[in-house]
Amino acid sequence: MDIENYIELVFNDYTLRTITLGTAILGAVTGMLGSFAVLRKQSLLGDAISHAALPGIAIAFLITGAKDTNTLLLGALVSGLVGTFWIRGIITKTHLKSDTALGLILSLFFGFGMLLLTFIQKQPNANQAGLDKYLFGQAATLVESDVWLMAVITGLCLCVLLLFWKEFKILLFDKNYAITLGFNTKTIDVLITSFIVLAIVLGLQTVGVVLMSAMLLAPAAAARQWTNSLATMVFLAALFGAFSGVFGTAISASQNNLSTGPVIVLVAAAFVFVSFIFSPTRGLLFKQIRYLKNRRDLALHKTLAFMYDIAVNHQNKSHPHEIRILNNFQGFSRGTLKSLEDKNYVNIQGTTWSLTEKGYDIALNLYNQQNKTNE
Amino acid sequence: MKLTKHNEKAPASVGVLAVKVDDLTVAYNYKPVLWDIDLEIPEGVLMAIVGPNGAGKSTLIKSILGILKPIAGSVSIYGKPYEKQRSLVAYVPQKGSVDWDFPTTALDVVMMGTYGSLGWIKRPGQKEKKNALEALEKVGMLAFQKRQISQLSGGQQQRIFLARALVQDASIYFMDEPFQGVDASTEIAIINILKALRKAGKTVIVVHHDLQTVPEYFDWVTFLNVKKIATGPVKDIFNDDNLTKTYGINYKVSIQE
Secondary structure, eight states: OOHHHHHHHHHHOHHHHHHHHHHHHHHHHHHHHHHHHHHTTOHHHHHHHHHHTHHHHHHHHHHHOSOOHHHHHHHHHHHHHHHHHHHHHHHHHSSOOHHHHHHHHHHHHHHHHHHHHHHHHTSSOGGGTTTTHHHHOOGGGOOHHHHHHHHHHHHHHHHHHHHTHHHHHHHHHOHHHHHHTTOOHHHHHHHHHHHHHHHHHHHHTTTOTTTHHHHHHHHHHHHHTTOSOHHHHHHHHHHHHHHHHHHHHHHHHHSTTOOHHHHHHHHHHHHHHHHHHHOTTTOHHHHHHHHHHHHHHHHHHHHHHHHHHHHTTSSSTTOOEEGGGGGGSTTOOHHHHHHHHHTTSEEEETTEEEEOHHHHHHHHHHHHHHHHHHO | OOOOOOOTTOTTOSOSEEEEEEEEEEESSSSEEEEEEEEEEETTOEEEEEOOTTSSHHHHHHHHTTSSOOSEEEEEETTEEGGGOGGGEEEEOOGGGSOTTSSOBHHHHHHGGGHHHHOSSOOOOHHHHHHHHHHHHHTTOGGGTTSBGGGSOHHHHHHHHHHHHHHTOOSEEEEEOTTTTOOHHHHHHHHHHHHHHHHTTOEEEEEOOOGGGHHHHOSEEEEEESEEEEEEEHHHHOSHHHHHHHHSSOOOOOOOO
């Protein structure tokens, strides 16, 4: 299937359009909120919340006996919130560190959820088939009303974000200072956390309990690499998330038997991978290049400084000197001499070298800088 | 703001009380970190809080500012409960208490000092930006306003924190180890700002580690080690006796005559 056909299909085919829109919106809202989770160093919180949502789904089914999506997600929301506040409670009331609290609640709720799921599967109720799709998600089950729900919540989230931007920022950066300014940090905290829980619950149907946290973290981690501004980071994370949804859906729709949720997560991971390597300021590639270049420049400058020390004692600064007197200097090599010549700092003639006018000036300035920083 | 004019020669005149702490007791778990602290800080002093590690110096500031919830005790600022007087108080936290890799600029951090007077929802505008730039200039960091905060040195980060508090234009400043990990030039810059604040009639309370510089920098001092050991003018109470009581070993600092 070529790209043009596919794009046409996205606009005309109901199922594909719904799924593409749904995953794009989901990616945008989780990316946005994920930025806050990442900056608060609560990356694992998303994982804990999504796992904690599982028993809620099972209990909601047990109570109603029907597989209505909204009811099940409401159950997921309640148990996700309960899990979250238990985690907060454990952290504040006991000596346990947050990773312990998160891990504890995650496995406890997930285990209980799995127990309920197997119990439900043994029941004669024929309705129960397919409840386990919440484990890994099934984007194909998205219908238009689901997308509408996602859109409304995303819109709400955006409004809250814009309205309380300053409060969110100061809570994230310096909570204690925010308290002294008179802000009720608990309210801001509950607001952010509730929206994170809401976004995760929205994604359960599409991406599933197990992989949901990747939707929260991957776009945010990728976005952090490209910018030093919070606003840009949140925007980029939303963009990366939305594109992960669109591309992931496209890849899974154009191949047989590729489940959408995991593909979306893999696309998001590709964003992270590219960002980690190719970001101009924080990326590994350019960091390494800068590091090597810096070392080479320093080695060159040191050799040049050594030559200056020799040349400065001579009346004629371009007086030729034997190359072998440089052998006493450890940083010297044929290579550095060659690059100095290439830069037109020195002249090489046979077995002698001499500083050029330019080389002399550069070396002199190196000295001046050195003296300045010493002052 | 009700600030009384001060005679420069006697800044520590006991007149108006800026801060009054009564029976303050704080515990994290079972053991109290602060026990029954009574403290009266007159207006216009530059006060050091000294004491060994774990004496509760930071805890005292945090409890006064409502960051920590004390078990007992009350704090009043200019005679009224602290909660009603927040706008008169500014706080400079320890530099290490925040993540300096946070995606934001120096100017943006200083702007946070205006958030308190703005209140909920309202965004900072031109006036706030102008104030922030002025504060950056006071700490000599105007050239770095657009710099990502992780690319600042420790001393520059401390100056940014100081500028953020200056923007608040408060009457009382609480600072948690502002001299920690800064170079000599920043230390001089900071102490000059602190002295300028005192000259303007402000009250400055500083958690301080370097005993040698207490007589040079401060005019008032509080010795703290879980309990309050002593508080008063440096020239009267900064002596070997109180140092020994506070630090538990036979302490000798030679105070320059």
